[in-house]
Amino acid sequence: SNYSSRAIWQALILANYPKYSDTLINYLEQKYQGKAILVYKNREALRLGLESLNLPKNSFVAICGFTCFVVDQAVIAAGLCPVYLDINPQTLNFAVPTNPHLKAIIIQNTLGYPCDISAIKKFCQKHNLYLIEDLAHSAGGTYATGEEIGTVGDMTILSFSQDKIIDAISGGALVIRNP
DSSP: OOOOHHHHHHHHHHTTOHHHHHHHHHHHHHHHTSEEEEESSHHHHHHHHHHHTTOOTTOEEEEESSSOHHHHHHHHHTTOEEEEEOBOTTTSSBOOOOOTTEEEEEEOOGGGOOOOHHHHHHHHHHHTOEEEEEOTTTTTOBOTTSOBTTSSSSEEEEEOSTTSSSOSSSOEEEEEOOO
16 A cells, blocks of 8 residues: 555544544445444454354364465454365365365455356355455445345445455454344
8 A cells, every 4th residue: 555654643533533433434334235344354343243143063164275375364353264165276165065074154246256146146055155355355236136235145345454455454344144
């Protein structure tokens, strides 16, 4: 990022004003049609979201085999077990998983390339799995179905770190659509 130290301090100070956080929460709740919670980092949003599912300890959660280590660390911190799925080299996303023991799937639409959301959503519905959309790479994108990325799953996770699509130096959000 090209932030000056002054801009960083202003962002940190403004983050403590409810007026600004309330505006962002309202925006996220309207856009993604769920309950929004702001957190320090995307990894905390993911951990919090997974913990809210109340899954049995060591339940299997599918994640992309090509992802940042903080994703598997968030799954482990939530007391769950990450299952790494192989990726297609052309799409950088995984195919529909076949593991019958999964309890949740986290999709990330790697580098903004949308996954096959129709097939994954159908699999999740058939096997009663939670579908979590991580928008760190893909906020603002659309699936082949025409649906906006982040509006399909039970939860949406957003990252506002300096190296993400939404660059706000730091922060993240969890939006829960499935109560």
